[in-house]
Amino acid sequence: xSKSTILFFGDSITVGQELAAPGxxxxxxxxxxxxxxxxxxxxRGGRPASALDEFRAILAGAKEGITHLVIALGSNDAxxxxxxxxxxxxxxxxxQIGLARAAFPAWKIVVCGPYDIHxxxxxxxxIAAYRGRNLEAIGSALxxxxxxxxxxxxxxxxxxxxxxxxxxxxxxxxxxxxxLASAFLAxxxxxx
Numbered sequence: 001x002s003k004s005t006i007l008f009f010g011d012s013i014t015v016g017q018e019l020a021a022p023g024x025x026x027x028x029x030x031x032x033x034x035x036x037x038x039x040x041x042x043x044r045g046g047r048p049a050s051a052l053d054e055f056r057a058i059l060a061g062a063k064e065g066i067t068h069l070v071i072a073l074g075s076n077d078a079x080x081x082x083x084x085x086x087x088x089x090x091x092x093x094x095x096q097i098g099l100a101r102a103a104f105p106a107w108k109i110v111v112c113g114p115y116d117i118h119x120x121x122x123x124x125x126x127i128a129a130y131r132g133r134n135l136e137a138i139g140s141a142l143x144x145x146x147x148x149x150x151x152x153x154x155x156x157x158x159x160x161x162x163x164x165x166x167x168x169x170x171x172x173x174x175x176x177x178x179x180l181a182s183a184f185l186a187x188x189x190x191x192x
Contacts, residue, residue: 013027014028016028069109070110074142078131118165164176
């Protein structure tokens with residue numbers, strides 16, 4: 001049996017921004033290693049869930065052999081002070097699921113909730129009043145959408161130790177990525 005190949009579509013944390021050795025230390029690499037799978041990392045700093053054109057381009061260039069898609073978005077969207085942001089994120093991720101299923105019906109899909117932000121970092125930002133609230137709402141909306149779509153949901157809320165976010169309050173260090181990988185594997189001990 002051939003190895004699984006996991007395509008991770010996400011943001012700066014998915015790509016391992018601020019890590020010394022992202023290909024080893026980031027949570028997605030740790031998850032792929034734990035499943036003895038090949039990782040294709042399509043993370044990009046600042047990516048919102050509305051990056052549908054980027055997603056379409058990645059699908060158009062997808063190589064043979066991809067077996068799984070992990071979508072990890074929503075944290076950047078939480079910066080938006082828009083009442084319907086959680087519903088928008090869920091709708092955009094549902095669109096990504098639909099696009100992936102149409103192009104690659106055999107792919108198994110997993111949706112991840114947004115990551116934590118260090119409270120002290122939020123207090124220094126104009127967005128402090130709503131970002132934490134938005135992260136919770138986005139996580140809930142993604143959980144409900146994943147259930148409706150029949151795909152597993154991995155909840156990253158409350159996973160990152162505050163000490164792992166001391167660099168800038170947003171991007172975790174290697175210990176934070178280890179915590180994310182552990183949470184992923186605890187909630188999804190085998191690939192669907």
